[in-house]
Amino acid sequence: DTGVSQDPRHKITKRGQNVTFRCDPISEHNRLYWYRQTLGQGPEFLTYFQNEAQLEKSRLLSDRFSAERPKGSFSTLEIQRTEQGDSAMYLCASSLERWTEAFFGQGTRLTVV
């Protein structure tokens, strides 16, 4: 197992375009998290999945953001009609149990121009 992987590592897009990121968690982990991190700040929680169920969403997750985890394995995060304020590092993490250590991917750095 190579850990949590995220794809792509970098994405540059024009304002107004849609983007989709993928996260592959550690295979036996049924808990998956998405975070957003801007420069100089800590990660901000976006959403949480337990298996395929999305159990919690942050108010940061506007209508332009949607996340799925269709078969309880990989997850996708889509941002529609991107804005410059969406530029950030998007981090995915997975864990085996609730309130245990989370393993993070390397992140997808999004730049909206």
Next chain:
Amino acid sequence: SQQGEEDPQALSIQEGENATMNCSYKTSINNLQWYRQNSGRGLVHLILIRSNEREKHSGRLRVTLDTSKKSSSLLITASRAADTASYFCATDGDTGGFKTIFGAGTRLFVKA
């Protein structure tokens, strides 16, 4: 808003010295975790301390937790240049939610 707040925001020390970082939080917790992040990379879990624990050690790391003061500290002993990174505390509230809340981090620079 972030629940965990780290102090100091930045710390610069010489190799071999000890580094202490503090974290304060606002609500009751089930556990508190510390993570490290090298520039532009993902976070690496360092240590988890549960709310009924007061101190925990892992190698050169020592974490304390004072739930009465809603605070935690991370001590890195005999620091190395490779310890240069940002350090974050993270808390899981006991409100029944699922999210882990991170602070803004302490940026540690260890000079060789």
